[in-house]
Amino acid sequence: MVSRSEVQILNIENRKQFSPKARVNQGLMFSTKLESRMNCYEPGQITPMHQHPDEDELLYIVEGGGKFAFKDGEDLPVAVGDLICLPAGLEHRIEAVAENRMVLIYVIQSDYRTVSSGTLPDRHQLPREEA
Numbered sequence: 001m002v003s004r005s006e007v008q009i010l011n012i013e014n015r016k017q018f019s020p021k022a023r024v025n026q027g028l029m030f031s032t033k034l035e036s037r038m039n040c041y042e043p044g045q046i047t048p049m050h051q052h053p054d055e056d057e058l059l060y061i062v063e064g065g066g067k068f069a070f071k072d073g074e075d076l077p078v079a080v081g082d083l084i085c086l087p088a089g090l091e092h093r094i095e096a097v098a099e100n101r102m103v104l105i106y107v108i109q110s111d112y113r114t115v116s117s118g119t120l121p122d123r124h125q126l127p128r129e130e131a
Helices: none
Strands: 024-030 034-041 046-051 057-063 065-070 076-079 083-086 092-096 102-109 114-116
Touching: 034 092
Parallel strands: none
Antiparallel strands: 024 034, 034 102, 046 092, 046 114, 057 083, 057 102, 065 076, 065 092
């Protein structure tokens, strides 16, 4: 990969990582204004309910499928090829289906904040999560 001030190219297939313990979240590309990250889920793994109070979030389903659950709304099923835009402040949870792995990429403002909507005793902290 080249420096931050230049064009960046990354092969997603070479970066996929999975863990039986929890979904794997890793940074992909970073610029002064945007950040892209990838989540890799084993079947049934989740990203717990949370929100980004000040930032919209754009997500793309690369592999598998799952659902987005919302605090105040119906679940939204997602599949390979779906592009999802979540507005700032929308509380959401992401879950891979029980039958397949799921991989998604998201793009968000580089100085984003994550606010957890609850606590689970055995969960991993979310990127940029505030206590």
